[in-house]
Amino acid sequence: MKVLFLGTCAADFSPKLNEEFKNCFDKDARRSSSVLLNDRILIDCGIHTLDSLRIAKVDVTKITDVFITHLHPDHFQPENLKRLVKASGNRIRIRVKYGARIDVIEGAEIIKMTPYETYTVCDGIMVTGLDSNHDPNSFPQWLYFDDGKKRFLYALDGAWILNRTYYWLQDKKLSALVIDATIGDIVGNYRIAEHNSLAMIRLMVPSMKIMGIIDEKTTIYLSHIAPSLHKPHGVISKELSTSGLIPAYDGLTTEF
Ligand SMILES: [Zn+2]
């Protein structure tokens, strides 16, 4: 599987995005969280996703499937999604969690996903939506992709890990995990019931290993990073260099 990080920010965007970094990526001016899987599966279409696709020179005519993790505006902008569907020229399948209401988008098919049910996406890839600990009114789901060889979990937004999701993921031995790291190395923050801090991730990782959710081969990326709660990218990368946690950045591509 190939993953391109189009955006890695929480909702506190840098004002520099409007001027200085209008046409380029910057590790400290992150855009709205979004990734592109295998050139054709887009996860989330938020405030900056169209800009990120343009900057990364993505051929949008290859995009056939869009997943919406939840309805918060940093992940879901209906107007941008409409423009993407039009630009792609494809009858895009848009998948959201069951219960989420989104308006009809001309030229697209909207598919509702029941949590813990597995669906075929394309090219032999299967997907399962998993419940996460996040604002329930935003219909949050983590997304688990499996192509028969590799397993990828996109776990934004959400704090900790819910009981059913934890046991569902047991022994999956993820190839790659993208985990919510909104809160930096801060002790004492009101967001701990919807987002993770680095201390929370450090606590979870060893237990996830014991459960076989991940193993020593799993690559763990931190994303949904709030610049106002984190040190600059260079500093976090250095500080985490021996921890096995990799802070993602806009424009990062990885294959596993
Ligand atoms: Zn968010």
Ligand SMILES: [Zn+2]
């Ligand atoms: Zn959210």
